[in-house]
Amino acid sequence: MKELISKLKNNIDLSPEAEEYLHSISSNREVSKGEVLIREGQTVRYTYFVTDGCLRSFCIDKNGRQHTLQFAIKEWWISDFIAIYNNELATLTVESITDSKVIEFKAMDLANIFTKYSEFEAFQRGNLERHVVSLQKRILNQLQLTAAERYDLFLQQYPDIESYTPNYHIASYLGITQQSLSRIRKEKANA
Amino acid sequence: MKELISKLKNNIDLSPEAEEYLHSISSNREVSKGEVLIREGQTVRYTYFVTDGCLRSFCIDKNGRQHTLQFAIKEWWISDFIAIYNNELATLTVESITDSKVIEFKAMDLANIFTKYSEFEAFQRGNLERHVVSLQKRILNQLQLTAAERYDLFLQQYPDIESYTPNYHIASYLGITQQSLSRIRKEKANA
Numbered sequence: 222m223k224e225l226i227s228k229l230k231n232n233i234d235l236s237p238e239a240e241e242y243l244h245s246i247s248s249n250r251e252v253s254k255g256e257v258l259i260r261e262g263q264t265v266r267y268t269y270f271v272t273d274g275c276l277r278s279f280c281i282d283k284n285g286r287q288h289t290l291q292f293a294i295k296e297w298w299i300s301d302f303i304a305i306y307n308n309e310l311a312t313l314t315v316e317s318i319t320d321s322k323v324i325e326f327k328a329m330d331l332a333n334i335f336t337k338y339s340e341f342e343a344f345q346r347g348n349l350e351r352h353v354v355s356l357q358k359r360i361l362n363q364l365q366l367t368a369a370e371r372y373d374l375f376l377q378q379y380p381d382i383e384s385y386t387p388n389y390h391i392a393s394y395l396g397i398t399q400q401s402l403s404r405i406r407k408e409k410a411n412a
Numbered sequence: 413m414k415e416l417i418s419k420l421k422n423n424i425d426l427s428p429e430a431e432e433y434l435h436s437i438s439s440n441r442e443v444s445k446g447e448v449l450i451r452e453g454q455t456v457r458y459t460y461f462v463t464d465g466c467l468r469s470f471c472i473d474k475n476g477r478q479h480t481l482q483f484a485i486k487e488w489w490i491s492d493f494i495a496i497y498n499n500e501l502a503t504l505t506v507e508s509i510t511d512s513k514v515i516e517f518k519a520m521d522l523a524n525i526f527t528k529y530s531e532f533e534a535f536q537r538g539n540l541e542r543h544v545v546s547l548q549k550r551i552l553n554q555l556q557l558t559a560a561e562r563y564d565l566f567l568q569q570y571p572d573i574e575s576y577t578p579n580y581h582i583a584s585y586l587g588i589t590q591q592s593l594s595r596i597r598k599e600k601a602n603a
Binding site for chain 1: 471473477480481494497498526530533534537540541543547548549551552554555
């Protein structure tokens with residue numbers, strides 16, 4: 222929690238009351254590899270800030286195939302924001318793909334922070350704007366880049382992810398088959 | 413502008429000063445079919461609120477192919493938000509695909525509204541949250557749905573767009589070739 226508080230203090234004028242509030246709505250949690258924190262169809266009660274390890278959010282299509290929306294490494298937030306922002310049940314599943322450490326925030330209390338402590342508004346606006354940019358870029362990349370180019374960008378964003386993530390997670394993020402991913406890797410190795 | 417002001421008043425407690433500010437940073441503009449409002453490589457000075465017609469934003473890849481990020485119909489906003497939020501030159505082009513009417517806002521002055529009139533913060537947070545949701549859903553749909561399923565969803569979102577948009581715009585939004593789009597349409601017509 223210390224790291225998150227000091228990160229916040231770099232960006233906003235955090236009052237002692239707001240800091241106390243953050244402590245009151247959160248708890249440190251260790252999660253094991255494979256543990257599911259949010260399950261499709263359930264109410265989303267928590268938002269997670271990753272302090273160690275890696276989590277992933279994904280949906281499962283009607284044929285049982287998984288499609289990865291996000292990987293969250295150290296200092297990233299993860300939850301089912303579609304469910305939280307739309308006030309719906311989860312359509313995503315969030316699981317830990319390594320042994321991880323997270324700060325677990327009550328999602329509803331976190332949403333109330335903006336009315337309680339308005340200093341968070343401008344900060345959150347910046348966060349959401351950056352999120353919009355990264356999602357728009359991902360859509361444009363999906364439209365215009367080859368699978369091999371998207372794989373290169375992915376490795377730039379998550380440099381050592383291949384050491385702890387199975388191939389099918391990465392393929393399911395890039396929107397390609399595991400066979401295509403293997404072929405791309407072979408071509409890179411031989412290039 | 414009246415429509416936009418009344419829409420805002422449904423959502424926020426708009427002070428006369430804030431309303432006056434909105435008028436001072438905007439102007440009504442009629443744009444012709446094919447007119448380019450933002451061009452890749454240039455500084456993005458304006459954000460547009462569509463009051464009639466349809467605009468589109470797209471990027472151009474290294475082979476000269478266009479890829480459509482967004483169509484904006486009545487009551488939608490459009491600009492190059494990647495450029496605005498990252499303070500970069502435009503990577504997108506915004507053009508009007510019909511004769512249209514827009515309200516043109518100075519982008520920098522619009523960004524300053526949140527510090528001048530804090531009542532816009534919570535409203536904008538809601539807008540950005542909904543934008544994140546729609547972009548995440550588009551990514552998930554791109555990963556998990558067939559092209560025909562994505563085309564059906566597209567027509568639900570933009571019911572009469574086919575009457576004024578060339579096929580290659582729609583294909584370039586769905587990430588498919590024009591030939592695939594023609595095939596999907598034929599199969600729907602024969603179904």
